[in-house]
Amino acid sequence: MMPFSSPHLFEAVVGPTLPPPIRPTLLLGAGMSFSLVPLPSQLMGLIQPRQQQIEKDLGVKPCGPIDTTDPLSLYVWSGELFESLKVLGLTEFEAKRKIAEVLRVTSDPCWSAKTRIPLRGSTARHRVIARLARERRWHSIWSLNWDVWLERALASVGVEHYKNNRNSSATLPQGWIRWYESWVPSKVIQTTDQQTVIVYKPHGCVDSLLDGDGTFVLTQEELARCLTEQPPLVENSMKLCFTQHSLIATGWSASEPYLQEFFSQLKPFRSAGTSLTVIDPFPNDKGHAKLREAYDCEIVQAICKPEADEFPNTDDVFLWIQTRHGLGCLQAIAIEPQRAVVSAWLDQFSTPQAPDSQLGHMVGWFDNFLAVWLRLCFNNGHQKFFTGLPIRPDAIPTHRRDEHIPWDEQNTARNDLSAALNLLYELETNSAVLPRFDYGFFPGALWDRDERHLIVPVPAWAEGATQSLAALKPLVESRHWANQGQIRKISILGLAPLASKAVSEDVQLNWTYELSRLIHFAGVATLGRIGWLDLDSWKDYL
Incomplete structure (x- = not known):
């Protein structure tokens, strides 16, 4: 097991300190939803044997074969399928709903955190993240996952969706986070309330999709655009998360080229003292190396490697x-x-x-x-x-x-x-x-x-x-x-x-x-x- 770097960025989120530390940004990858929803590799494994039948049932021409060894293959196939469905006359929203149905994102209740629920109601990792959010320890949270397990954990500790604040008359101390606002690429940030934490979901969200929002990022082209084609207020807010605040990334392989480029472009603007910690049982030599380069961090400083099946996971x-x-x-x-x-x-x-x-x-x-x-x-x-x-x-x-x-x-x-x-x-x-x-x-x-x-x-x-x-x-x-x-x-x-x-x-x-x-x-x-x-x-x- 790699050393826990005792524990440089973790100190920014533990215990009361005066003055308060510059709170880090937290980024959650697919690994944080392990055992709760199918991972991208598992989705590809489910689709690959049925790929031809799926395409035939949808009435589209054959797409390129899914390569289960390539983490980006799911997005490539989704992009081809998306374009073919639009050729058939479907709107973008209708095409995305079709693909979401194929992936069972809209039909399998695990994506909406309504099944596979631990007896406690949340996993330990989501519960701790939510509690620390309540205590104002994260500047913001980024989730690259379609599911809403994080949002359910936030609600379980008393951090409700921001739309509920109009119905809340009771006041709580200013240092307590009361609400979260979930952002997807089709939205603007609605609040700057000091008691609200922003949850950025650049890949979209199953709840938004079910509510009729077409933001469900599936293709490589969409991934490349989702952070660069935003209103100035949103773009500046996103950049602030990674230039003025350190980053703790967990369950994320950093394999997305658009995010690698995003972090590299921000390097000249990053404030002195900002740093990086990656929590991942399976460090990605390529992706995490590019992330460390963007933060000028050595591997022993940046990587916290839990065990996969033993203590400590x-x-x-x-x-x-x-x-x-x-x-x-x-x-x-x-x-x-x-x-x-x-x-x-x-x-x-x-x-x-x-x-x-x-x-x-x-x-x-x-x-x-x-x-x-x-x-x-x-x-x-x-x-x-x-x-x-x-x-x-x-x-x-x-x-x-x-x-x-x-x-x-x-x-x-x-x-x-x-x-x-x-x-x-x-x-x-x-x-x-x-x-x-x-x-x-x-x-x-x-x-x-x-x-x-x-x-x-x-x-x-x-x-x-x-x-x-x-x-x-x-x-x-x-x-x-x-x-x-x-x-x-x-x-x-x-x-x-x-x-x-x-x-x-x-x-x-x-x-x-x-x-x-x-x-x-x-x-x-x-x-x-x-x-x-x-x-x-x-x-x-x-």
């Missing part, structure tokens, strides 16, 4: 980036001696940590536990965010599995993060005597699989209204808590920031009572069988 790399970001945010709010410990953890995460390593459990803790915990604290009134006045509880939907409250929001006291850090500190410093918890089986809780013991952390400092039923309900009744029949023991773990005033026994009893009402298996959830734990005593109890 591309999902692991993005989970690693997320873990580093989370640790950086915890470091910013920590006090000694915890701050020094978090700094040491960050040093150990200079490269990805395997799941079975000493710190490997932190990856799941950040990915599965922390987001749910922050929403519970907000929903119960223990954590407040402000836009002048406190934001309303309904401004952040708490029923969605991955709805994301930014970890790097530092304009208010982050008691929720401080309490979470106390838990993580306890889990790590006492790892020899504590169970190895599963954070994903019951998101937002700790699951001791051996003892079948569910431990539900709750905010336990003397702030906020007592509305624990409303706060717990989205957590416990989530479809991701469907395995309650496996529980044999339940405890509540009260968490609080350092030196905070503890809640009264009445509040503890209220949490216990409300949880007993929500757990469906009353045999283990009666009021007398749910224990209350705190971090001072839980080691002895466990």
